Amino acid sequence: MRVAAIQMNSTPDKARNLSQAHQLFLEALDRKPDLVAFPENFALFCEKSADWREGAETLDGVVVSTLQEWAAEYDVHILGGSMALKTRSRAKGAAKITNSSLMIASDGEIVARYDKMHLFDAELAGDKTAYRESDLVAAGKKPVLAKTSLGDFGMAVCYDLRFPELFRKYSEKDAAAIFLPSAFTALTGKAHWDSLTRARAIENQAYFIAPAQWGEHYPGRQTHGHTRIVDPWGRILAERPSGIGVTWADLSNDELNRVRREIPCLQNRRL
Numbered sequence: 476m477r478v479a480a481i482q483m484n485s486t487p488d489k490a491r492n493l494s495q496a497h498q499l500f501l502e503a504l505d506r507k508p509d510l511v512a513f514p515e516n517f518a519l520f521c522e523k524s525a526d527w528r529e530g531a532e533t534l535d536g537v538v539v540s541t542l543q544e545w546a547a548e549y550d551v552h553i554l555g556g557s558m559a560l561k562t563r564s565r566a567k568g569a570a571k572i573t574n575s576s577l578m579i580a581s582d583g584e585i586v587a588r589y590d591k592m593h594l595f596d597a598e599l600a601g602d603k604t605a606y607r608e609s610d611l612v613a614a615g616k617k618p619v620l621a622k623t624s625l626g627d628f629g630m631a632v633c634y635d636l637r638f639p640e641l642f643r644k645y646s647e648k649d650a651a652a653i654f655l656p657s658a659f660t661a662l663t664g665k666a667h668w669d670s671l672t673r674a675r676a677i678e679n680q681a682y683f684i685a686p687a688q689w690g691e692h693y694p695g696r697q698t699h700g701h702t703r704i705v706d707p708w709g710r711i712l713a714e715r716p717s718g719i720g721v722t723w724a725d726l727s728n729d730e731l732n733r734v735r736r737e738i739p740c741l742q743n744r745r746l
Contacts, residue, residue, distance in 0.1 A: 626651040
């Protein structure tokens with residue numbers, strides 16, 4: 476299976492973001508991928524909660540419909556990064572949204588939806604921004620294994636990376652690959668992105684595909700980039716450190732089985 480992972484620089488301008496996404500999607504198709512993966516918040520990346528709420532859509536909105544059309548027209552699976560979807564949840568009188576990732580099959584059907592479980596609430600020394608994702612976003616309640624004609628894939632989003640128990644759920648279900656669309660901050664990305672993405676691949680003996688946001692999205696918000704595809708041995712097969720663009724790699728069942736056979740850690744767990 477060939478996977479293309481897209482690195483974007485999304486902003487509060489949804490039309491601009493979808494135009495950039497389409498441009499990069501067409502670029503990815505030149506590599507003849509079986510699946511194209513977008514980053515977290517690919518269609519909308521806002522500073523203010525009110526703008527997120529206004530820009531959130533339903534499953535029959537423009538963003539999801541556009542991805543379904545692309546998938547069906549070009550006969551390719553699409554991981555819809557993550558997007559803001561409307562929900563009935565409320566906090567302090569204000570509507571919440573979900574930060575949701577969709578797996579869309581090559582016929583345009585939505586085969587899986589994962590709502591981000593671990594929300595980014597943090598205050599970082601050296602970063603002027605205080606992050607309170609839970610003020611706006613309703614947390615997902617369960618892991619989701621996307622069952623597709625290409626294989627079974629674990630779904631996660633960004634901050635989930637720091638919670639290995641989620642990924643263990645996917646290894647227990649024999650996921651061949653795990654997707655982590657992300658918008659890691661520049662500060663935390665520099666410190667932990669390399670170590671954690673490779674660790675999640677190694678310890679779960681699965682391919683790890685992490686399409687990412689990069690650059691400045693609005694004043695004061697910088698993301699790390701470094702979109703990458705990691706194999707079950709922890710080797711980086713493809714990476715884009717900076718700039719918008721496409722990375723791609725071939726995922727091999729033979730290599731996956733070799734790693735699992737030679738070091739059978741998944742079968743030998745004792746806890």
